[in-house]
Structures are given as C-alpha cells and as structure tokens.
Amino acid sequence: MSVEPFNKLVKLAARAFYDDITTKGDNQPKNGRSDNRGIAVVVLDALTRRQWVREEDLAKDLKLHSKQLRRTLRFFEEEKLVTRDHRRETAKGAKIFSAAVAATVDGQHPKDGDEKIKMHTHSYCCLDYAQIYDVVRYRLHRMKKKLKDELEDKNTVQEYICPNCSKRYNALDALRLISLVDEYFHCESCNGELVAESDKLVAQEGGDGDDNARRRRREKLKDMLQKMEVQLKPLMDQLARVKDLTVPEFGSLLAWEARASAASRAANGDSNGNDPSRSSQGGYSATPMPFLGDTKVVVEFTEPDGKGEDIKSIAESTGLKVLPPWMIKQGMNLTKEQRGDVKQETMMDGSLSAAETSDDKKSITGNDEKKILQDEYYKAYYAAILEAAAKQTEEMSNTQMSNSESSASSSRQVGIKSKRDEDEGDDDVGWEEAPVAGNNANENYKVNDLNVEADPIADDDDEDDVDWEEEVGTVSASIRQYSSSHLGCVVVMPYPDLKHGMVLTLLFPFWFQKVVPFEFFRSVKHVYKFNHFTYY
Amino acid sequence: MFFHIVLERNMQLHPRHFGRNLRDNIVSKLMKDVEGTCSGRHGFVVAITGIENIGKGLIRDGTGFVTFPVKYQCVVFRPFKGEILEAVVTMVNKMGFFAEAGPVQIFVSNHLIPDDMEFQSGDMPNYTTSDGSVKIQKDSEVRLKIIGTRVDATEIFCIGTIKDDFLGVINDPAAA
Structure with a gap:
C-alpha cells in the first residue's frame, strides 16, 4: 500500500x-x-x-x-x-x-x-x-463535458437581447415573443427586433451573434479544450497510474x-533499547512501552489430567475479551476484565508469554505434590536436553558468549519472577541488575520462555551458576542464529509421562516485519508427541 | 412523463343538480373542469380515470351551492429536463421552430438545430439539409430532447434540442 x-x-x-x-x-x-x-x-x-x-x-x-x-x-x-x-x-x-x-x-x-x-x-x-x-476524476470529467457541450451548443438556453432597450430574454420566453407580423421575436416593451446573443464565453468580446462570432467562439472553445488536454496531461496520467492501486486508507x-500506536510499539520493540521500567514509571506516560506487546511465544500444553483445560481458559480469556497490551493506553475506557489479565502480565516486567501465566496459575491452583513432582521431572529432563543441544552448538556459543550471557541473565530475571520465589535465595542481588543488560539485546525476549523452563535446573542439579548460564546461553545463541535464517522454531520438550510434550513456538518474523497481528499468535496451536528437542 | 395520481378538489354544485343523478353530475362537472388544465405542480391533467370517494357536501351560506370534496384518480403529463419527446412542428421561423407534444409547447431555437440544416423562407418556411434529404416544416414529426422547462402556476413551456444522436425528423409529411 x-x-x-x-x-x-x-x-x-x-x-x-x-x-x-x-x-x-x-x-x-x-x-x-x-x-x-x-x-x-x-x-x-x-x-x-x-x-x-x-x-x-x-x-x-x-x-x-x-x-x-x-x-x-x-x-x-x-x-x-x-x-x-x-x-x-x-x-x-x-x-x-x-x-x-x-x-x-x-x-x-x-x-x-x-x-x-x-x-x-x-x-x-x-x-x-x-x-x-x-x-479529481469527476472534476476533470465535468470540465471536459462542459467545454464539449459548449462546443456543440448542447444544453444551452439561447439568450436574446433587444438592441434598443437592451432588455434580455431567453428561449423560455419564446412563446410570448413571437410576433404575428413576421418571423422574428419582438421585444415586449419596445417592440424592437430581438437578436440572439451568442454564448457567454464570448459575450465579453462583444460578439454580435452572427456567424462570425459563432465561429470565433467555437475556435476559442476548441483551443481551451486542447490547452486543457495538454496542461492537465500529467494529472490525467497520474490518475491512470493510480487507478489500479489500492488506496491508502487511514480510517x-x-x-x-x-x-499507529500499535505500529510504534513494534518499531520501538526492535530498534531502540527503550527500557520498560522507565516507561512504566511514567516518565513518558503516553509513549508506548516497547516490550509489553511483543508476545512472541505461544506454549501449548496438553495433559490428560485436566491441566489442558486450565490453559484453554487462558487462551480464551486472552482471545476475545482481553485487549492486547499494546493497545491499552492511559485514558482508554476498558472494563476491568479487559485490563485485569494484562495487569498481571505487566507486573512481570515485559514478558507476557502464556507459559508463564499458566505456570503461575498452576502454582496457585494445583498445589498438590504430584504436579510439583512432574514439574521437577520435566525440568530435569529439559536440562538434559539442553546439554545435548549445547554440544551441538558449541562453536556458536564460543563466538557469541558475551551476548548469551546477558541474555541468560535477563531471562533468568524474568523466569524467577514468574516462578515461585523460593528458588531465588541469595542470588537475588545479582539478578536485580539483569534487566539493564537484557534490554540491550532485544532478541533475548524471544528466548525468555525457553529459559523460564530452564532455570530451575540450576537448583535441581546443584550446578554452579556459570555452567548453567553457559548452557542456556548456547541455546539462546543458537536460537538467535536460527532467527536470521528461519521463520521460527518450535522447541518441543516432553512431559514426564512421555506421551505428551510441551511445545514452545518461537516466531521470528517480527524481526523482519514490524507488526505481527495478535491473532496470529493465538492461531498457533501445535502439539507434538515428541520427546526430543528440535529446531525447524 | 406520465403519472397516475390521486388528486383532490372541492366541487361546487348548483342545487338544481341535486337528485338521483347527483353523483353523475359531480363527475361530469369534474371532468369538464379539470381535464386539460395544467398545474405547475403536477403538470397537465390528461384524463380522469376514476373517483376515489366523494365526501360530505357542505351547504354554503346564502347561495345554496353545495361543496363536495372529491378525490379522483387521474393521468397527468409533466415534462422533465432531459426527457425525450416526440412532437409535431407547429410553426417554423428564422429563430427556430415550435412544436407540440400533446398539450405542451416546445421551442427549438436555431442554434439547437444541427448546423447542416439551413433555414429556407417562403410560404412554407422550413429547415433543410444541404442535400435536401431532411426537411423540418409545419406538421413534421420530430423527436427532441427537452433541455429546459419553465413551470408557472398554470403553464409549462419547454425548450428542446434536436442536436443530439437519434434526434430529428421521424416522419416527413411531405414525403408521405
């Protein structure tokens, strides 16, 4: 367009x-x-x-x-x-x-x-x-039509003028003007013989209505028509060019x-490192918060024991009622329902993945031990997968070490917020500064959800922090690498029962195209029964 | 254009018409009064096609005349700008020619007659093409387009053109 x-x-x-x-x-x-x-x-x-x-x-x-x-x-x-x-x-x-x-x-x-x-x-x-x-088209059409009609004397009401008293008549008065004596029209007041007045366009030239004036008028009109054709040619050409294009519509x-504000969110999201905390502090209350809207990851769970329903309800609530957060601005009239979900998400400081919300909900609602056990299990399993992946992409990790570190820290920060706080402990201080580093590398946000799943591993396996960071780093680095050449990647990890898997879908197109329709993410619903870790 | 519409009129009837034929008398008087008249609003009343209803009569003080409100259906003819009509030429002169389409008078001025037709004076003034194949004179039938109307309270007058495609003489009485 x-x-x-x-x-x-x-x-x-x-x-x-x-x-x-x-x-x-x-x-x-x-x-x-x-x-x-x-x-x-x-x-x-x-x-x-x-x-x-x-x-x-x-x-x-x-x-x-x-x-x-x-x-x-x-x-x-x-x-x-x-x-x-x-x-x-x-x-x-x-x-x-x-x-x-x-x-x-x-x-x-x-x-x-x-x-x-x-x-x-x-x-x-x-x-x-x-x-x-x-x-413009209509105007040109009218101009041309008027000149042509004028040229062919179409639709013009002839005017008559009395040379003696200069009283004017037009053809509609004709019935009253006919004289019984001769075949001319006669003035009502002085009975003088009327003469036809030639057209208005040459009236100022003092045409006296005879053939000569008529001819002159025709020439003038023709001239005008020609001039119009020549002078307005660029305009008509442009009209013809535009004819088949879709018209830009601003609504x-x-x-x-x-x-416009939606577009700006997307633009900010990938060009400048505008930090979400600053904008949420209200320094620029009206500026769009750059990261809030970039929900790029959709995670689908299917579990036989009714967890799936939980997720479904979330999907529904995000579907119709809840406005995407980038649309919500100060001064908008929103119902609490519309806002409610979003508030919860904004508290998480920028990452809005469904995975986290669902995680949260799970931890709140289903507190029974079985689930926790399952959680731990798949976290551990996931760690193993990460290790395998890390081996595959070792070279990459070496080159992109510095980047990946920052990404890891940022993602950990996010992950922790969404997880239970018991995991944090004394590392808290180190993580507090994470967002600053994280915001410089925008891509990291797309990786967040991967890391969300990954970070409890550190606690489970009692690894030291550096090792763990490296692993997550390599994963995120390799994803970043894929992002330049692929449309997206699906990360699949298994559930403890090994019949069902969890799929993390990372979509990259927003790197290239600034606005990704919100519906698009909702429409991604793939569940694979895989037990391995794949890139597409 | 013709329209079939319902109009209303108050008819004053002399007491001598009262009796068995009161209704017939009202209708015949209505026809005599209304048919052929012209109102600027509705055009020419061509014919009354039926009586919708006749209201209660009201005796006028002093005279004994009775006023009946009458609703009647009628066909009206009203010319419009841009309408194509067929008309009979009634008069030809140097300024153009006059024609009649039923009750309506139409004037076609000479600059709305095609340029190749020239005025020929004589005892039968006419407009003729240079090769003499087409001739407009009194009683010729022409098809014309109305380009202007003057509508007064009781009169409609039109001006027309024959300078367009498919307009002009449709039947030449001299040739027939």
Missing part, C-alpha cells in the same frame, strides 16, 4: 486546481499583504507528509495562523479532499494522539505538559485519498490512533 503515487496525485491536483485559491474572510480588505494565494497548495503538500494531524500542530509547523489554516481546511473539506474530525478532549487525551503522531512522523516524544483538566475541542484533519481520486481518527 504505497502512498507515494497518491501523494503525487494530490500535489498535481493542488497545483492544477487550487493554485490561485484565496481563502479570505469577507470583511478583510484586499491588499497585497493579505494575499494568501498558494497557501492551499502548501497545506495540501504538508498533509501529504502526514496522516491524521491536529490542526494546531499543523498550523505551528506551517507557521500559519490557525484561523487561516482552518479556513483553508474548511474549504478543502467542502471540496471533499480532506476529512476532519473534532472532539472534545483533555490535555491527556491529546497526548494519546501525540504519541501516535510521534510514532508515524518521526521519533520525537511529546513533552509532558502541565495537565489541565479543562476540556478543549481539538480538530484533526487527514487527506481522504479515495475521495480525492474520485473528486477514522480513533482507529488510526490505535493502529
């Missing part, structure tokens, strides 16, 4: 039709200084570089008076080139918009102004490309805001 051809169309149309439009108040005197011709073109050009924009901001950018801008925009609204939206909102509401704009236009963050509770009416405007295309203001 490229906007470029459409922008060119807008620019051409602006120069063709709105070049000498003045938007002047009726009371303003006409003098040189208030001559604002060309402003229409400037405004349209500016709008091609934006999407939805608050009119005040636009005025500021263009260094125009907002009244003047509004007059121009109202004109364009009437011309159906621009859609506008007005809403009453607080300063805070306006900030939501600013955040969305910051995401689309350039990376600058809005400043946290003093918050007034006062409501202001803000106007927003945006080009309506679909309509512009139609409007209504609200929809666009939501979308």
Whole structure:
C-alpha cells in the first residue's frame, strides 16, 4: 500500500486546481499583504507528509495562523479532499494522539505538559485519498463535458437581447415573443427586433451573434479544450497510474490512533533499547512501552489430567475479551476484565508469554505434590536436553558468549519472577541488575520462555551458576542464529509421562516485519508427541 | 412523463343538480373542469380515470351551492429536463421552430438545430439539409430532447434540442 503515487496525485491536483485559491474572510480588505494565494497548495503538500494531524500542530509547523489554516481546511473539506474530525478532549487525551503522531512522523516524544483538566475541542484533519481520486476524476470529467457541450451548443438556453432597450430574454420566453407580423421575436416593451446573443464565453468580446462570432467562439472553445488536454496531461496520467492501486486508507481518527500506536510499539520493540521500567514509571506516560506487546511465544500444553483445560481458559480469556497490551493506553475506557489479565502480565516486567501465566496459575491452583513432582521431572529432563543441544552448538556459543550471557541473565530475571520465589535465595542481588543488560539485546525476549523452563535446573542439579548460564546461553545463541535464517522454531520438550510434550513456538518474523497481528499468535496451536528437542 | 395520481378538489354544485343523478353530475362537472388544465405542480391533467370517494357536501351560506370534496384518480403529463419527446412542428421561423407534444409547447431555437440544416423562407418556411434529404416544416414529426422547462402556476413551456444522436425528423409529411 504505497502512498507515494497518491501523494503525487494530490500535489498535481493542488497545483492544477487550487493554485490561485484565496481563502479570505469577507470583511478583510484586499491588499497585497493579505494575499494568501498558494497557501492551499502548501497545506495540501504538508498533509501529504502526514496522516491524521491536529490542526494546531499543523498550523505551528506551517507557521500559519490557525484561523487561516482552518479556513483553508474548511474549504478543502467542502471540496471533499480532506476529512476532519473534532472532539472534545483533555490535555491527556491529546497526548494519546501525540504519541501516535510521534510514532508515524518521526521519533520525537511529546513533552509532558502541565495537565489541565479543562476540556478543549481539538480538530484533526487527514487527506481522504479515495475521495480525492474520485473528486479529481469527476472534476476533470465535468470540465471536459462542459467545454464539449459548449462546443456543440448542447444544453444551452439561447439568450436574446433587444438592441434598443437592451432588455434580455431567453428561449423560455419564446412563446410570448413571437410576433404575428413576421418571423422574428419582438421585444415586449419596445417592440424592437430581438437578436440572439451568442454564448457567454464570448459575450465579453462583444460578439454580435452572427456567424462570425459563432465561429470565433467555437475556435476559442476548441483551443481551451486542447490547452486543457495538454496542461492537465500529467494529472490525467497520474490518475491512470493510480487507478489500479489500492488506496491508502487511514480510517477514522480513533482507529488510526490505535493502529499507529500499535505500529510504534513494534518499531520501538526492535530498534531502540527503550527500557520498560522507565516507561512504566511514567516518565513518558503516553509513549508506548516497547516490550509489553511483543508476545512472541505461544506454549501449548496438553495433559490428560485436566491441566489442558486450565490453559484453554487462558487462551480464551486472552482471545476475545482481553485487549492486547499494546493497545491499552492511559485514558482508554476498558472494563476491568479487559485490563485485569494484562495487569498481571505487566507486573512481570515485559514478558507476557502464556507459559508463564499458566505456570503461575498452576502454582496457585494445583498445589498438590504430584504436579510439583512432574514439574521437577520435566525440568530435569529439559536440562538434559539442553546439554545435548549445547554440544551441538558449541562453536556458536564460543563466538557469541558475551551476548548469551546477558541474555541468560535477563531471562533468568524474568523466569524467577514468574516462578515461585523460593528458588531465588541469595542470588537475588545479582539478578536485580539483569534487566539493564537484557534490554540491550532485544532478541533475548524471544528466548525468555525457553529459559523460564530452564532455570530451575540450576537448583535441581546443584550446578554452579556459570555452567548453567553457559548452557542456556548456547541455546539462546543458537536460537538467535536460527532467527536470521528461519521463520521460527518450535522447541518441543516432553512431559514426564512421555506421551505428551510441551511445545514452545518461537516466531521470528517480527524481526523482519514490524507488526505481527495478535491473532496470529493465538492461531498457533501445535502439539507434538515428541520427546526430543528440535529446531525447524 | 406520465403519472397516475390521486388528486383532490372541492366541487361546487348548483342545487338544481341535486337528485338521483347527483353523483353523475359531480363527475361530469369534474371532468369538464379539470381535464386539460395544467398545474405547475403536477403538470397537465390528461384524463380522469376514476373517483376515489366523494365526501360530505357542505351547504354554503346564502347561495345554496353545495361543496363536495372529491378525490379522483387521474393521468397527468409533466415534462422533465432531459426527457425525450416526440412532437409535431407547429410553426417554423428564422429563430427556430415550435412544436407540440400533446398539450405542451416546445421551442427549438436555431442554434439547437444541427448546423447542416439551413433555414429556407417562403410560404412554407422550413429547415433543410444541404442535400435536401431532411426537411423540418409545419406538421413534421420530430423527436427532441427537452433541455429546459419553465413551470408557472398554470403553464409549462419547454425548450428542446434536436442536436443530439437519434434526434430529428421521424416522419416527413411531405414525403408521405
């Protein structure tokens, strides 16, 4: 969906039709200084570089008076080139918009102004490309039709004028004008003989209605038609080019805001290391939190003993009611249900995998020993698998040691939060600083869930920390390596009964494409009965 | 365009018409009064096709006349801009020609007549093509397009064109 051809169309149309439009108040005197011709073109050009924009901001950018801008925009609204939206909102509401704009236009963050509770009416405007295309086409069509009709004398009501008293009549008066004496029309007041007035276009030339004037008029019209063809050729070419393209559609203001902020989340998520803790502290309350939304991992459990149901309910609750966290912003009206789940997830400091939530729930709900035993078992099993994997990817681990270490620490931090706290103990201090390191390497977040499963191993097997870190590191490093060339990887690990497995699905496309639809993750539901550890 | 619509009218009836034939008298008077009239709103009333109902009569003070509200169905004809009509030429002059399509008068000015037709004066003024194959004179039938209407309270007048595809003479009385 490229906007470029459409922008060119807008620019051409602006120069063709709105070049000498003045938007002047009726009371303003006409003098040189208030001559604002060309402003229409400037405004349209500016709008091609934006999407939805608050009119005040636009005025500021263009260094125009907002009244003047509004007059121009109202004109364009009437011309159906621009859609506008007005809403009453607080300063805070306006900030939501600013955040969305910051995401689309350039990376600058809005400043946290003093918050007034006062409501202001803000106007927003945006080009309506679909309509512009139609409007321009219709305008050209009308122009051509008018000239052609004029040329062929179609649909014109002939006018007659009395040379004596210069009273004017038109053909609709014909019935009253017929004289009984001769075949001419006669003036009602002075009974003079009427002459047909040739068309308005040459009326100012003083054509006297004879054949000569008619011929001259025809030539003039033909000339105009030709000039029009030549001068508007670029515009018509552009129209033809645009014809089969899909029209960029920004939707209504609200929809666009939501979308823009979603896109910004994805963009932030992989370009800058904006730290989630900082944004959650409210330094930039309206800036999207970069990592919150990047839920990239879906884990599916199937267990015969009813655990599956637990997970299902989670999947459902994330499905319809709960908004994806990147859509939730301050100032949005959400039910508690919508927010509830998310709050829990945000507490986990950025990782939102279903695995953790489900883990949490399990530890809360099913506290019976059997489950714990099973958990321990598969953790141990998993550790063994990791070891095997580590051997396979030893070379890689050597080269990427430094990275993997940071990733391991960050992931451990996350993992611990989701696990029971009893595992932590004295290592706590070392882990506290983890997020700082972790945030520099964005990819680590995708690995989180792997490590979640992995980290209790350290306790179980009584290994020393360095060894463990290395292992997890190699796994994450190899996943990272795969990420550059593969679409995703599925990590399968068995349950103690060895009939069922747990699948971690890591999806990489978000590296390449910024927005991954939330539904996509929901739709991934693979369960394999594998008992080994695989990359795809 | 023709429409079949229901109209209402208050009929004043002289007491001498009262009696067995009261209803018939009302209807015949209605037909005499209404058919052939023109209202700017509905167009020309061409014919009454039926009586919907006749309301209760009201005796006027002093005169003895009785007013009946009558609802009747009728066919009306109202010309519209852009409509194609067939009309009979009634008069030809230098400025163009007049034609009638039923009750409506249409004027076609000379610049809405194709350029290749020239005015020929004489005792039978006409518009003729240079090769003489097509001739518009009195009583010719022409197909024309209405490009403008003037609607007054009791009168409708149209101007038409024959300068378009498939318009012009459809039957030449001289040739027939």
